Amino acid sequence: MIKISLEHYSCISKNYEKSLNAGFKKDNGIFYTDIKLASQIMEFLSLPKKSIILDPCCGTGNFLTVAKELGYEKIYGADIDKCAISLAKKNIDTNNIRTLDTLGNDAEYILNKFNLSEPVDAIIGNPPYAPIAKDIMIDTSDYLFLRKVKDSGSNLFIAAMYKAFDLIKANGTISYIIPKNFLHVASYSMLRKTILNEKKIVSILDIGKYFKNVRGEQIVLTLENSFMNDNNISIYKYEDCEIVKKLEVPQSFYKDEILLFSSEEDFTIYKKLEGTYQKFSDVCTGYVGRGKSKSDKAIVGKDIRKFSFKNIEVPKKGNKVFIQNIYSAEAGIIASFAGNLEAGETVTVFTDGDEKMCRYILGFLHSNLCNYYLLNFCYNNSKLTMHTDAKYLKKLPLIIKDNTFSKIVSVVKSLEKIEYMSDSWFDMMEALNDLIYQTYNISENERLHIDLQMKSIQSKRWHNDK
Numbered sequence: 001m002i003k004i005s006l007e008h009y010s011c012i013s014k015n016y017e018k019s020l021n022a023g024f025k026k027d028n029g030i031f032y033t034d035i036k037l038a039s040q041i042m043e044f045l046s047l048p049k050k051s052i053i054l055d056p057c058c059g060t061g062n063f064l065t066v067a068k069e070l071g072y073e074k075i076y077g078a079d080i081d082k083c084a085i086s087l088a089k090k091n092i093d094t095n096n097i098r099t100l101d102t103l104g105n106d107a108e109y110i111l112n113k114f115n116l117s118e119p120v121d122a123i124i125g126n127p128p129y130a131p132i133a134k135d136i137m138i139d140t141s142d143y144l145f146l147r148k149v150k151d152s153g154s155n156l157f158i159a160a161m162y163k164a165f166d167l168i169k170a171n172g173t174i175s176y177i178i179p180k181n182f183l184h185v186a187s188y189s190m191l192r193k194t195i196l197n198e199k200k201i202v203s204i205l206d207i208g209k210y211f212k213n214v215r216g217e218q219i220v221l222t223l224e225n226s227f228m229n230d231n232n233i234s235i236y237k238y239e240d241c242e243i244v245k246k247l248e249v250p251q252s253f254y255k256d257e258i259l260l261f262s263s264e265e266d267f268t269i270y271k272k273l274e275g276t277y278q279k280f281s282d283v284c285t286g287y288v289g290r291g292k293s294k295s296d297k298a299i300v301g302k303d304i305r306k307f308s309f310k311n312i313e314v315p316k317k318g319n320k321v322f323i324q325n326i327y328s329a330e331a332g333i334i335a336s337f338a339g340n341l342e343a344g345e346t347v348t349v350f351t352d353g354d355e356k357m358c359r360y361i362l363g364f365l366h367s368n369l370c371n372y373y374l375l376n377f378c379y380n381n382s383k384l385t386m387h388t389d390a391k392y393l394k395k396l397p398l399i400i401k402d403n404t405f406s407k408i409v410s411v412v413k414s415l416e417k418i419e420y421m422s423d424s425w426f427d428m429m430e431a432l433n434d435l436i437y438q439t440y441n442i443s444e445n446e447r448l449h450i451d452l453q454m455k456s457i458q459s460k461r462w463h464n465d466k
Ligand SMILES: C[S@@+](CC[C@H](N)C(=O)[O-])C[C@H]1O[C@@H](n2cnc3c(N)ncnc32)[C@H](O)[C@@H]1O
Pocket: 028, 029, 030, 031, 032, 033, 034, 055, 056, 057, 058, 059, 060, 061, 062, 063, 078, 079, 080, 081, 084, 100, 101, 102, 103, 104, 125, 126, 127, 128, 129
């Protein structure tokens, strides 16, 4: 067989992907990992050369092509798409690549098809992602498997993970590219807890928005099929086309949600805030949720500015705060005291007992500390546009101290009156940040770390660098 160069093969794979119908791609979760990323992942995993490696949803075989190039000989691949498999076969000279439904069939059947007498050493790849619905199903009568998948979030990639547990030998490695929101979305909790309690999480590599045409962000989750009480998870980030190690976090630290800390400093600040303070949900026991008014007079998201409104005065009395529901990392929280005004659906509303407490919380919401917390620990470091929904707000740490409470309320009142975004307005924002840091016992070094991070994320418009 004439050997096709990696570059040429990469073009063949890309062209095939481009030729596919959008609906077919969506239903089968088709988006191929390019050769460059597949190579970096394979080198990063550094599996022993004798390993039996399987990519159960291999597409055009990009991972396997790279594995072969790196000298692995025992490589196996399957995919439900016959055409993709015929391309993979042309490039990788082996009989071990098959058209096969690896989500619907059980592990024994799959291994038999490859003449393998036992589970494999390593499972790699990028399984399909698609919510299981009426038109996207798994073709199996295995009720318990389907039930597990359903109870863990009903997605094809969840099915692929469970299937991998059956195909892998003890101590073997599973490394899959999966959606980043697997780490924190509530519906995936059952599988997440199974992994935290029964597998060793070797590493999590945050590849962010590597796949430009795929919704959301992705991670490479690498597990070992064993359990170790004192395991540390290594957290990596894909930065400037390199895989960079950020820190290690004990696996036992996580009980359900897995936060992707970006540095030791972030981890330390998180532990400090978690250990000491009560949450927004403990203090703010009134309504927290979307506005519901359909009236023409209802305030909508774009009417709100930081601490005021575009076209109306800030009310003096009442007990509501309005927050733009769409959150952008560049601008941070945009909210105002709203008294008894009405809000439409693009607004998040919270109510509290009195006007003073509303203004106090409003002050905290606009602080660097709050926006830092929200981005890193509520949105799990996703830089995509998020929403200020109740489930995120309720996680915010909220501390109230006698010596700063009234000062913060009065700074907020000043910010409502001063000319919007004037020099004095920015000076007041600085004073607010000082008071919040003081209230939360944030050290000078921690403050520098937070301010620097926020400055690099927020747009220049929100800094008054004179
Ligand atoms: C995200 S693509 C990744 C392909 C390949 N692993 C890569 O990284 O380039 C997911 C693949 O899963 C395949 N697939 C979807 N459902 C499958 C099933 N039930 N059994 C086997 N493969 C399946 C799709 O055809 C597609 O090629």
